[in-house]
Amino acid sequence: xxxxxxxxxxxxxxxxxxxxxxxxxxxxxxxxxxxxxxxxxxxxxxxxxxxxxxxxxxxxxxxxxxxxxxxxxxxxxxxxxxxxxxxxxxxxxxxxxxxxxxxxxxxxxxxxxxxxxxxxxxxxxxxxxxxxxxxxxxxxxxxxxxxxxxxxxxxxxxxxxxxxxxxxxxxxxxxxxx
Amino acid sequence: xxxxxxxxxxxxxxxxxxxxxxxxxxxxxxxxxxxxxxxxxxxxxxxxxxxxxxxxxxxxxxxxxxxxxxxxxxxxxxxxxxxxxxxxxxxxxxxxxxxxxxxxxxxxxxxxxxxxxxxxxxxxxxxxxxxxxxxxxxxxxxxxxxxxxxxxxxxxxxxxxxxxxxxxxxxxxxxxxxxxxxxxxxxxxxxxxxxxxxxxxxxxxxxxxx
Numbered sequence: 001x002x003x004x005x006x007x008x009x010x011x012x013x014x015x016x017x018x019x020x021x022x023x024x025x026x027x028x029x030x031x032x033x034x035x036x037x038x039x040x041x042x043x044x045x046x047x048x049x050x051x052x053x054x055x056x057x058x059x060x061x062x063x064x065x066x067x068x069x070x071x072x073x074x075x076x077x078x079x080x081x082x083x084x085x086x087x088x089x090x091x092x093x094x095x096x097x098x099x100x101x102x103x104x105x106x107x108x109x110x111x112x113x114x115x116x117x118x119x120x121x122x123x124x125x126x127x128x129x130x131x132x133x134x135x136x137x138x139x140x141x142x143x144x145x146x147x148x149x150x151x152x153x154x155x156x157x158x159x160x161x162x163x164x165x166x167x168x169x170x171x172x173x174x175x176x177x178x
Numbered sequence: 179x180x181x182x183x184x185x186x187x188x189x190x191x192x193x194x195x196x197x198x199x200x201x202x203x204x205x206x207x208x209x210x211x212x213x214x215x216x217x218x219x220x221x222x223x224x225x226x227x228x229x230x231x232x233x234x235x236x237x238x239x240x241x242x243x244x245x246x247x248x249x250x251x252x253x254x255x256x257x258x259x260x261x262x263x264x265x266x267x268x269x270x271x272x273x274x275x276x277x278x279x280x281x282x283x284x285x286x287x288x289x290x291x292x293x294x295x296x297x298x299x300x301x302x303x304x305x306x307x308x309x310x311x312x313x314x315x316x317x318x319x320x321x322x323x324x325x326x327x328x329x330x331x332x333x334x335x336x337x338x339x340x341x342x343x344x345x346x347x348x349x350x351x352x353x354x355x356x357x358x359x360x361x362x363x364x365x366x367x368x369x370x371x372x373x374x375x376x377x378x379x380x381x382x383x384x385x386x387x388x
Binding site: 025028029031032035036038039042043045046047051052053054055056057058059060081136137138139140141142143144145146147149150153154164 | 190193194196197200201203204207208211212213223224225226227228229230231232242346347349350351352353354355356358359362366369371372373374375376377378379380
């Protein structure tokens, strides 16, 4: 109990009997108890309404008579999602079969604000409207995929696509040994 | 000279501000949250800056956990029951009315349809024990039950509510991409190309220098 009622002084001269003065204070402890009980209950049993979502629209399934859209090498940029939260990237196209195209230079970065985001922003300034190919490898985490799609939103990329990593790109990662 | 008695104050605290605060918080939680359905798997979703909200209803949730399992869930009870009957009919599995009712209360599951009946017969408490052992809804090319669930749930939802469904993928941050891509691929084969990835909220960075 948080309150101790002070006993009214009795005795003395047997004068007029005064009405006992009650203190106007209410013991609020049970109310606090109840409030915190409810609070804990709500904190433990509920979730915040409506989680956020990210839209992902995949291209319509390819039919045989539609050819792959050609991407200009000058616009293309590939981001490969590797293991241990690494993001490999290179500019241009990687076609080992075609000897006329020089092999792209592989670079590596991470998903922090100073990592891939700066690369994307710099690229955007140098070459407006890049086409970005996002290729998650087998070792990539789903979190990386969401992160990179998120970067696309943050840096306002117009054209990007989520594609499967081809063998040539995986070889390139191995060769670069980054 | 009589001793000077120190004036004794009663050790009472004014708890009014505390009560105010507590009830304020209670009200806040009551208004901004909803009851968490007891899902059979707990996933930790990654965060993004996206500000879109998941629609309230007509949502099919595909949960991918870090052990490469896929769980299926629909929000509306009637849709769930109708989908159960249709998928059951396709695979030649019959469910009793009691099992269907139990299924309607289930937020999501990750079992092949042949094991679903015995799972539904279990008591609620027993189910929690086996939740960790659920193998996930099969989705390989030979035995693709996930697509059937999605298609039937869509059709049932369309028939009951006359509304299209949203497909939400709720992946664990540590889930691997191949599983998520497999899910997307099997749905794309059925011409489902629009997905919602459920994410946590994250503040939009201001550092995006341009």
